[in-house]
Amino acid sequence: MSTEIENLKTYDPFAEADEDSGKTKQTQEYIHIRIQQRNGRKTLTTVQGIPSKFDHKKILKVIKKEFACNGTIISDTEMGEVIQLQGDQRTKIKEFLTDKENGLGLDDKTIKVHGF
Amino acid sequence: MSTEEPSLQRRASRKSVAFTDEKLVVDADGSVTMVASPNDDKETAMSHTPRTPPLSAALGAFTDAASQALAAAPAEDADGLDLSLLKKKKKKVKVETAEGDDEAPAAAEEGIDLSLKKKKKKKVAKDDDDFAKKLEKLNIEGKEGEDDAAESEEQEGDWEKGTGIWQHNESKTANYSPLLGRFFALLSQKNPDHASTGTRSYKIPPPQCLREGNKKTIFANLAEICKRMKRADEHVTAYLFAELGTSGSVDGSRRLVIKGRFQQKQIENVLRTYIIEYVTCKTCRSPNTELSKGENRLYFITCNSCGSRRSVQAIKTGFSAQVGKRRKNKA
Secondary structure, eight states: OOOOGGGGOOOTTTTTHHEEEEEHHSSSSSSSEEEEETTTOOOOEEEEEEOOSSSSHHHHHHHHHHTOOOEEEEEEEETEEEEEEEEEHHHHHHHHHSSSSSSSOOOOEEEOOOOO | SSHHHHHHHHHHOOOOGGGEEEEEEETTSSSSEEOOOTTHHHHHHHHSSSSOOOOOHHHHHHHHHHHHOTTTHHHHHHHHHHHSOOOHHHHHHHHHHHHHHHHHHHHHHHHHHHHHHHHHHHHHHHHSSSHHHHHHHHHHHHHHHHHHHHTTTTOOOTTTTTOOGTTTOOOOOHHHHHHHHHHHHHHHHHHHHHHHHOOOOOOOOOEEEETTTTTTEEEEHHHHHHHHHHHHHHHHHHHHHHHHTTEEETTSSOOOOEOOOOHHHHHHOOOHHIIIIISOTTTTSSSOOOOOOGGGOEEEETTTTTTOOOEEEEOOOOOOOSSSSHHHOOO
């Protein structure tokens, strides 16, 4: 008919709260994917916080080949090792990080994509 | 017929509160959707109806007719339906007949009418003041209930005036669907703000981006947006800079100057994430919240509508690579 009755909506008021607490329970080890503008229309993508159980060098080697871009590993004093790639590789790197077969197979929730 | 769409339309007419080409809609269930503004479909609709009177005139006639005699209103319905259903040629004939004798074609159309009501309502709801819209909506709803009745049991009459089945001394039991229609019509009539709270969506003015020179972007209406979100300018700017990975400053007239080239759309996206993270209440999805610094350096969002309180992360810049090496080394 016309309007829905508010009380009859089928959503669980507790579901969201549970989900939220689950997120915070997960350690704060987020992987941040950021983008930076360079001169002109060029950009840099930085990936910060990849767990140390992975070999960063090897990851970079694979990524460079797969994304056809250059990149380096920068060891920052605060942030640890950061992978820096040329160009906007945010969606690609996210896919790579979450891919179970030929990626790292990480959880989607631990990855935060920043930027516009 | 959901109330969501007309309400969207209603908001759309207010340009200052919605993003121009697409709008940020934070639904009641928290999902943020981008809704393309329906301007184009209106245009097409207008172009398809050269014969029909102007919308405002039609609306006036419609409300008149609906409140006094129902005879004319179904004719209007037939008009609205014609746009999408029938071919142009046929339509012309239809309109004429509809004007000539009142109820005959309308009755024929009624079955299809119901399904198309939504579309039509949208169109009519577009440009007029709220009151007329509400009145018109009520009429549609009341009439719809009637249509149902006419279809099933020939229960006719206007509940507003107490005719037909709605007569005071009527002993026949009224059917369910007209009763339901009457209920909802009365409900929205008695509490006009009820419907709006049910389908609330949060709108902020679109960010105005100007280019200063080649490498800087001016975000002109930051103060206005912040005021609307009830957040401190500094907090928003800090978030913007952290997300965009740049720096900037505030100029004399409180405009934000961001280093780097950014388009309005990009800024919009960042604002969207900001609203999700720092403005909307996670419990009740209301944007009516306050950000305050609680004890031990944590920021808390306190919801003004449900009273919940949650902590939010502080804005962190994170790693930023060196861009423009030479200049930085010099400094």
